[in-house]
Amino acid sequence: MRSNLFKCAGLILLLLLFPFHLIFSQEEKPPAPVSIYSLGQQSLSISAGLFVPLFFMSFDGTLSDSTNLYLGGSGSLQWGVHLDNHWLVGVEVAGMFSPSVQKNILYMLPITVKGAYSFHVFPFEFPVFLGMGLDIVKYRDQTHLNFILKPGFSSIWKYNVSWGFGLNAVYWWVPQPWSADPQKARMGNFLDITLMAQYNF
Amino acid sequence: MKRYVWPFILISLGLGLASFTLSCTDPALDPIFYALEKELPLEDDKGLADDIAVQRIAKTGASYFLAANSLYTRTEAGTWSRIEPPEAGALCNSVEIFAGQIVAGFVRENGTGLGLWQSSPSPISWTAISNANINAVGVQIVMLKAVGTNLFISTLNGGNYDLYYTINLSAFSNANWVNRSTSYGPISDVADDGTIGTSYWVTQGPYLYQDTDDTTPDAFVEYPGADKPASEGKPFGGLFYSAANTALYLSSGNGKLFSWNGSSWTASDQLKIDSKVVPFSAFLELPGGPPSDMIVGSKGYGYFQMPGGSITTSGLVRSPSYNISALYNGAINSFFLDAALNQLFACTSGAGLWRADYVSGAWQWKQE
DSSP: OHHHHHHHHHHHHHHHHSOHHHHHOOOOOOOOOOOOOOTTOEEEEEEEEEEEEEEEEOTTSOBOSOOOBOOEEEEEEEEEEESSSSEEEEEEEEEEEEEBTTSOEEEEEEEEEEEEEEEEETTEEEEEEEEEEEEEEEETTEEEEEEEEEEEEEEEEESSSSEEEEEEEEEEEEEEOOTTOGGGOEEEEEEEEEEEEEEEO | OHHHHHHHHHHHHHHHHHHHHOOOOOTTSOOHHHHHHTOOOOBOOSSOOTTOOOOEEEEETTEEEEEEBEEEEEETTSOOEEEOOSSTTOEEEEEEEETTEEEEEEEOTTSOEEEEEEEOSSSOOOEEOOOTTTTSTBOEEEEEEEETTEEEEEEEETTEEEEEEESSSSOEEEOOBSSOOSSOOOEEEEEEOGGGOSOEEEEETTEEEEESOTTSOOOBEEOOSTTOOOOTTSOEEEEEEETTTTEEEEEETTSOEEEEOSSOEEEOOOOEETTEEOOEEEEEEOSSOSSOOEEEEEBSSOEEEEGGGOOOGGGOEEESOTTSHHHHTOBEEEEEEETTTTEEEEEESSSOEEEEEEETTEEEEEEO
């Protein structure tokens, strides 16, 4: 009888220890996606960082030997409005400076309209965007108004609902046609890498 | 959603359209990216400060001599070094090579003239020119120029400007004036008209004088012709005779250029930039021709190319490229052409000495 009691106790103990929850548990559903932005929400962002002159190219595809420009600086201010949780449209005013080998300074001031699509991987956002508009280019006694395209992407860490901080990488493509002498027409290719702060409201 | 998107689409189209239609571009200048692509480093440090005022440069043998408040020298491959003046602290703003000698005018630091001095190019050992007029106490030398077999010396003594000449640095004669305006100004230049005439010409302030006997410049009269170059009260800049172009050139501070063909003067239109008259200065003839291309300096607008030596202002090309801003906006006192090395020098007020090397069909400027 005593051995039977021990056998029963042992069986009961085994049953208690057995992971029954694994047999009878159901597959967990992923949490419902969090919708951060909605139509009409606005954002303001400011950025500053490095400006990298890449290369000039003529319209027949010939690359120039050098831009004769050194690393410079750039910054921007952007206002946008969210269309939904992913899409944003906005306006950006940026500026840059870069010294040349002759110690003159190249200035550019692009004013662009942007459209962006954000990928959300909480607590991060990864907007991919394209801006286009007008670029005021000034160098010594010469000033141009050129078209500009600015594709780019950002990595933003959402500190909280309102604030985000991150990094931008933006390509600047500036065609500079010259009807007086088409041989002198060039396309400017540049890159800016900036830190940014974003406020949503 | 659409009411949020359409304004941005319209704004972007507007900005893009504006970039193609609006323009504050100067079509006379190169486009910016092209100009940047062609830039070259400007510095070629030969030991001079970038902001000094350089009056004149001359060369004998393989040595250059530079008058820039002090007198400097360098060899063709060397750097500039200062030459000690005949009196400690004396300044020098005029230099010429004549009869194998360096001839230079010195001024004491307190502004009183130290007269005219000569030395062999090497070693430097100054000897005062012995002449009572040129080396009187307080006489300043304001211009030195070798023209033909003569060395012309312009002096400032007690507020009066005078002109002397010599053929041997021993005997000096006064260039006599038959009639000279009582409104004296600095005597800025002297030239003869070579094979197209028989005259010496002198500019003093806004006045042009001629001596029709080019063997002995001792009877200058103010040019009387109806075609007299008019400078409208502004001082004349420079005189230059070009054998290749068979013309004597004259520049003025009122934006005009003149040329003399041996019998009459022709005037150009007035050149203005941004509504301001361009004050022209010295000329230089470039190798090649006939006809030879020339350049004419200015006070604050760099220099201008004169294709074929034409004085027509519509054909002048402002130079150098606008991105070489110190020279593009420079005040040029004089030029010097080293034909042996195919190098061009520009002496400026406040922007130092510039040297151009002729490379691949273009003059490439560097600052010494």
